[in-house]
Amino acid sequence: MNNIQLGSRSLQHLVNYWDSQQFTPGLPIIRVGDILKVNLLVQEANKSRFQAIEATVIAKTSSGSNKIVNLRKVVHGIAVERLIPIHSSMVASLQVIRHSKVRKAKLYYLRFSFGKKSRLQQLFLKDSV
Numbered sequence: 001m002n003n004i005q006l007g008s009r010s011l012q013h014l015v016n017y018w019d020s021q022q023f024t025p026g027l028p029i030i031r032v033g034d035i036l037k038v039n040l041l042v043q044e045a046n047k048s049r050f051q052a053i054e055a056t057v058i059a060k061t062s063s064g065s066n067k068i069v070n071l072r073k074v075v076h077g078i079a080v081e082r083l084i085p086i087h088s089s090m091v092a093s094l095q096v097i098r099h100s101k102v103r104k105a106k107l108y109y110l111r112f113s114f115g116k117k118s119r120l121q122q123l124f125l126k127d128s129v
Helices: 011-021 108-112
Strands: 035-044 047-061 068-075 078-085 091-101 121-123
Antiparallel strands (some): 035 047, 035 091, 047 068, 068 078, 091 121
8 A cells, every 4th residue: 555645754654643642541451341430521501510330341342542342231120331432532530340251352142131140250350569
């Protein structure tokens, strides 16, 4: 593929530079099966507030600054799934509550399980100090 030259820099170099500027620093490592607590900034008319979501990561898509996590939570018997771009400005804070032992990259089978069948085995990680 041909590189389009803009002055002394290639277009790919400029795209990589722009992509690196979009990262939110200090985010924890997120894996599928983790329980996350996310505070989202929600705009409502002329007010803004924070909405806290604590849910299981069932999928991760994309990479780089476009990384999106698919969160699933059951609230009053109704399953709710949200796609959240983790490097977005609407994410105020992100915290990993618990790690779970999973063998798959996508946990879509949790959509069809309920009760005790939908539990994931907790994984205890050693803190690297």
